[in-house]
Amino acid sequence: MEGRGLMDISFMQRDWKVEGIEVATLTGERARSAGSNGRIGDHGQSCSVRIARITIDGEAGFGSTGLLTEAMAEAIVGMRLIDLFDENGRVLESYRIPLEYPILDWIGRRKRLPVYELVSAVKRNAGTPLVVPCYDTSLYFDDLHLKDDRDAVELLKEEAAQGYAKGHRNFKIKVGRGGRHMPLWEGTKRDIGIIRGVAEVAGPAGKIMIDANNAYNLNLTKEVLSAVADVNLHWIEEAFHEDDALYADLKEWLRERGQNVLIADGEGLASPHLVSWAKRGLVDVLQYDIIYPGFTHWLELGARLDEMGVRSAPHCYGSAYGIYALGHIAAAIENFEFVEYDDIAIEGMDASAYRVEDGMFYVPDKAGFGLEFDEDVFAKQVRAGGWRR
Numbered sequence: 605m606e607g608r609g610l611m612d613i614s615f616m617q618r619d620w621k622v623e624g625i626e627v628a629t630l631t632g633e634r635a636r637s638a639g640s641n642g643r644i645g646d647h648g649q650s651c652s653v654r655i656a657r658i659t660i661d662g663e664a665g666f667g668s669t670g671l672l673t674e675a676m677a678e679a680i681v682g683m684r685l686i687d688l689f690d691e692n693g694r695v696l697e698s699y700r701i702p703l704e705y706p707i708l709d710w711i712g713r714r715k716r717l718p719v720y721e722l723v724s725a726v727k728r729n730a731g732t733p734l735v736v737p738c739y740d741t742s743l744y745f746d747d748l749h750l751k752d753d754r755d756a757v758e759l760l761k762e763e764a765a766q767g768y769a770k771g772h773r774n775f776k777i778k779v780g781r782g783g784r785h786m787p788l789w790e791g792t793k794r795d796i797g798i799i800r801g802v803a804e805v806a807g808p809a810g811k812i813m814i815d816a817n818n819a820y821n822l823n824l825t826k827e828v829l830s831a832v833a834d835v836n837l838h839w840i841e842e843a844f845h846e847d848d849a850l851y852a853d854l855k856e857w858l859r860e861r862g863q864n865v866l867i868a869d870g871e872g873l874a875s876p877h878l879v880s881w882a883k884r885g886l887v888d889v890l891q892y893d894i895i896y897p898g899f900t901h902w903l904e905l906g907a908r909l910d911e912m913g914v915r916s917a918p919h920c921y922g923s924a925y926g927i928y929a930l931g932h933i934a935a936a937i938e939n940f941e942f943v944e945y946d947d948i949a950i951e952g953m954d955a956s957a958y959r960v961e962d963g964m965f966y967v968p969d970k971a972g973f974g975l976e977f978d979e980d981v982f983a984k985q986v987r988a989g990g991w992r993r
């Protein structure tokens with residue numbers, strides 16, 4: 605177990621220094637506008653990603669950046685690359701969210717290896733493609749304007765069919781319509797109809813996940829799970845705000861019924877107790893975000909969760925970059941579940957080397973994170989609302 609996901613940084617030359625950092629926001633669109641979820645209103649169609657380019661030894665690395673200030677960049681420019689890492693080959697905590705993606709991308713490009721090869725937990729046969737299960741995460745409350753439940757079910761079935769045509773076999777459905785956006789029981793009934801309808805589109809082999817964004821309570825959760833007992837339901841995510849007493853009850857109830865539905869949680873304002881509750885068997889799948897706290901954090905957490913027998917499914921909705929990062933982290937975590945896939949096109953970020961087929965995500969054997977950034981678009985966006993140091 606020790607040493608898993610650690611990078612060999614012995615190739616770094618001691619005089620390699622950070623020569624420049626540029627930051628820009630790239631914009632784009634989802635294939636289809638996304639409605640509300642159990643908590644908040646429409647998610648819409650437009651998307652953006654904040655991307656940093658780091659230049660070291662004359663070569664560039666690109667990647668998602670968060671919390672990177674101009675003052676921080678000012679301090680980092682001139683630093684030695686090796687000083688951004690600890691002695692185990694991990695990006696130091698304070699540089700992770702701001703710069704871990706461009707740094708890892710740079711190392712991959714310099715070594716002419718995909719990042720997944722740098723962090724892989726299992727010895728991979730060179731040349732074999734990395735193929736990871738994925739699911740379509742685009743099924744939001746797009747039906748709230750419809751009065752009739754049958755029309756709502758048809759609409760969500762049509763959306764799932766669009767995903768199926770794009771190669772998806774597994775689907776996550778937003779539920780919890782009765783938590784805020786519809787009257788309690790009407791919304792819950794509609795959730796149930798939609799779960800059954802989407803499961804029909806997915807077919808018996810397709811896995812269904814549902815995500816209530818904490819809009820259910822324990823009894824509502826049981827009502828819904830009872831009503832879809834014959835559905836191939838893989839997990840229920842954020843049924844209600846995580847609570848060990850309530851999760852213990854739900855676990856026991858599922859066990860008594862012989863219903864094998866996993867409990868997934870960890871996005872948003874996750875309880876600090878979640879990992880220990882997972883260790884006690886109350887939570888099966890952990891879902892901290894792939895951008896915050898990020899990739900290096902997941903290298904460490906994923907290894908711990910593997911030791912505990914807990915599954916990993918990093919959250920990334922809303923980040924068009926995170927989708928691709930998930931493909932790479934999958935190689936470092938044995939009990940990795942799925943890439944959360946949303947069909948987003950970002951101008952200037954070419955992800956065409958990746959593909960979805962038959963429920964699987966194909967990660968390209970390309971250097972770094974396997975994404976190509978258009979120099980002209982990036983430079984234009986640096987001038988438009990970004991900065992350089």
Ligand SMILES: [Mg+2]
Nearest residue numbers: 815841842871
């Ligand atoms: Mg969620």
